[in-house]
Amino acid sequence: MSSLRQVWLVAAREMRERSRSRAFRASVVVMILIVVGVIVAPSLLSSGSAPRNIGLAGSVPTDLASTIQVQSKASGMTVRVHSYSSIAAGEEATRRSRVDVLVVDARKLEWRGQTDEKLRGVVASAIQLVAVRARATSAGISEQDLLAIVAPVPIANTALGSVAGRSKDDETAAMIMMVLLFISITTYGNLVLTGVVEEKASRVVEVLLARIPARNLLAGKVAGIGLLGLAQIAVTALAALVATSSVDSFDVPAARGAVLAWVVVWFVLGYALYAMVYGALGSLASRTEDAQSVAGPVQFVLIAGYFVSFGAIGSPDSSWARVLSFFPATAPLTMPVRIAMGTAAWWEPAVALALTVLTIAGLVELGGRVYTRAVLHSGPTLKLRDVWRDHHAPERNVSPGRAASSGTARSPRRARRHSGSVATIARRSG
Numbered sequence: 001m002s003s004l005r006q007v008w009l010v011a012a013r014e015m016r017e018r019s020r021s022r023a024f025r026a027s028v029v030v031m032i033l034i035v036v037g038v039i040v041a042p043s044l045l046s047s048g049s050a051p052r053n054i055g056l057a058g059s060v061p062t063d064l065a066s067t068i069q070v071q072s073k074a075s076g077m078t079v080r081v082h083s084y085s086s087i088a089a090g091e092e093a094t095r096r097s098r099v100d101v102l103v104v105d106a107r108k109l110e111w112r113g114q115t116d117e118k119l120r121g122v123v124a125s126a127i128q129l130v131a132v133r134a135r136a137t138s139a140g141i142s143e144q145d146l147l148a149i150v151a152p153v154p155i156a157n158t159a160l161g162s163v164a165g166r167s168k169d170d171e172t173a174a175m176i177m178m179v180l181l182f183i184s185i186t187t188y189g190n191l192v193l194t195g196v197v198e199e200k201a202s203r204v205v206e207v208l209l210a211r212i213p214a215r216n217l218l219a220g221k222v223a224g225i226g227l228l229g230l231a232q233i234a235v236t237a238l239a240a241l242v243a244t245s246s247v248d249s250f251d252v253p254a255a256r257g258a259v260l261a262w263v264v265v266w267f268v269l270g271y272a273l274y275a276m277v278y279g280a281l282g283s284l285a286s287r288t289e290d291a292q293s294v295a296g297p298v299q300f301v302l303i304a305g306y307f308v309s310f311g312a313i314g315s316p317d318s319s320w321a322r323v324l325s326f327f328p329a330t331a332p333l334t335m336p337v338r339i340a341m342g343t344a345a346w347w348e349p350a351v352a353l354a355l356t357v358l359t360i361a362g363l364v365e366l367g368g369r370v371y372t373r374a375v376l377h378s379g380p381t382l383k384l385r386d387v388w389r390d391h392h393a394p395e396r397n398v399s400p401g402r403a404a405s406s407g408t409a410r411s412p413r414r415a416r417r418h419s420g421s422v423a424t425i426a427r428r429s430g
Contacts, residue, residue, distance in 0.1 A: 006212050010220025014195070015228045028232055032239045039243040051078040052119055055099035057090030060106055061134065067126040075122050106130070174313055174340035177263050178333055180233075182306045184267055185332065186299075188229040189274045192222055196282030196375070197291045205375055214375060215368030222275040229271065230264075259340045262349060269356045270332025274302060276360065280367035283375040290381045305330035309337055316341040326352050328359040 018024050054068060065081040072079040082099055084090035090102045094112045101119060102110040106127050109120060136146040196218075199205040208217055277298050285294045292299075308330065312321040316338045325335040325344070331352045338344040 003213070003216050006216040007220040007223060010208075010212065010217055011224035011227065014221055014224025018191075018225065018228055024228075028235065031232070031236050035236055035240050036243045039240060040247055051080050052101075052116075053080050053082060053099040054119075054123060055082045055084055055090045055093055055102040057084040057087045057102060058105035060103065061130045063133070064103070064106055064126060064130050067130050068123060071122050071126045071129070075118070077118065077122060079119075079122070103127070171313055171341070173259070174337045175310075177259075177340065178306070178309055178313075178337055181263065181267055181270060181333055181336065182302070184229060184233060185270045185274055186302065188225050188271055189278045189302075190295075191225050191229075192275045193278040193282040193291050193295050194288060195221060195225065196279050196371075197285050197288050200283060200285075200375055201287060209375070213368075214372035215364065218276070218279045218368055218371045219364060222272060222279060226268065226271050226275065230267075233267075259336070262339050263336050265353070266332045266336050269353065269360065272360050273328060273332065273356060273363065274298065276363040276367045280363075280370040280374075283371045284383070285381050287381075294381060301329055305333050309333040312337045313341065316343040322348075326355060328356045331356050 052072075056065060060083070065083070068079060068081055082093070084093065084102075087104055090099070090104070091110060093099050094102045094110055097112060100111075100116060101123060103123060104110060109115075109123060133143075133146065136143075141149075196205075199208075205217070212220075278295055281294045281298065282291055285291050305324070308324060312318075312324065312334050315321060321334060321338060324330040325338050325348065335344065335349055335352050339349060
């Protein structure tokens with residue numbers, strides 16, 4: 001059987017086994033609920049705001065109540081206007097919190113406690129408009145001429161970005177994409193790490209290695225979890241699009257289609273790069289508790305690249321940002337930022353992509369060697385230098401029969417759980 005076929009069998013097994021787990025299904029549901037909640041919650045809170053009550057007392061123009069209603073609708077506020085026969089009755093209603101503000105003689109506003117500036121602006125603008133109309137009528141100015149005089153001048157607002165020619169939306173979109181890339185690469189890379197350690201601890205890997213080379217096994221695990229991660233992200237993104245189309249309170253930053261395509265490409269490359277390293281280092285540990293300590297240096301590099309990439313949003317055309325966008329360890333986070341900000345030349349993403357692909361190819365070879373020599377080791381956690389020091393020594397391996405028997409003896413529950421998929425891979429690869 002070809003190596004590509006073996007990789008696909010392992011990848012299909014990973015997707016099948018993990019998609020059946022309750023933890024994965026729960027994580028999908030939780031992620032969708034969080035994303036939809038963040039989008040929909042502001043709309044629910046704003047739409048559920050209680051109407052404001054305004055009291056009128058004393059000498060009040062007849063059209064003041066209707067003008068307040070018009071001004072409140074223009075401000076996105078719902079109000080109720082109440083008229084009182086005397087100022088004393090209006091003040092008593094204010095003290096008892098029946099109204100939020102009392103308008104006295106269309107000249108004074110009385111509050112119970114702190115002034116609500118937004119409500120004050122609505123009422124004050126209505127009073128001013130009524131007064132202007134009254135003066136215009138006294139001066140013989142028609143309603144049409146008055147509206148032409150007091151018509152507001154439209155003023156456009158433009159938020160300047162940190163880079164000339166790019167808007168604030170571009171910066172926001174770049175930041176959101178970088179955060180999502182970091183979270184995705186970290187999450188699914190750690191799944192590869194823990195998956196390798198779990199299979200090593202349960203001895204399932206010994207059965208698989210009897211039929212499939214270690215390099216193909218590691219590549220299949222990385223591919224399977226990566227494809228499952230892309231599917232999870234796609235489902236979450238679809239739920240987010242449906243939520244944003246249903247509410248008006250959430251503005252999605254504008255992002256070009258080419259930028260989104262590059263984000264997907266760099267997610268695949270970044271995940272493949274770090275997942276291969278996570279998988280190779282995971283083979284050094286014999287227990288799940290030791291997995292994070294083994295992968296500590298890689299996580300430090302990833303986190304450092306993440307924080308440094310934030311600086312690239314403000315200065316994407318600087319020399320250090322250019323260098324980081326070509327360096328394979330930081331390119332998956334920095335290059336999408338420079339692409340979104342429009343400062344990357346057409347050839348720069350292609351060169352960075354080629355360098356990253358070459359690095360991934362090298363990691364497949366090197367990671368496969370580490371995985372081969374360390375994954376069958378039991379006992380204390382291995383060190384990477386010990387694995388390389390013994391690279392000329394004969395590989396410590398076990399026969400398929402002994403591997404299968406030891407796996408059953410060491411962890412019968414886990415062996416039964418994986419027996420179906422392992423047997424399928426062994427039969428098809430045989």
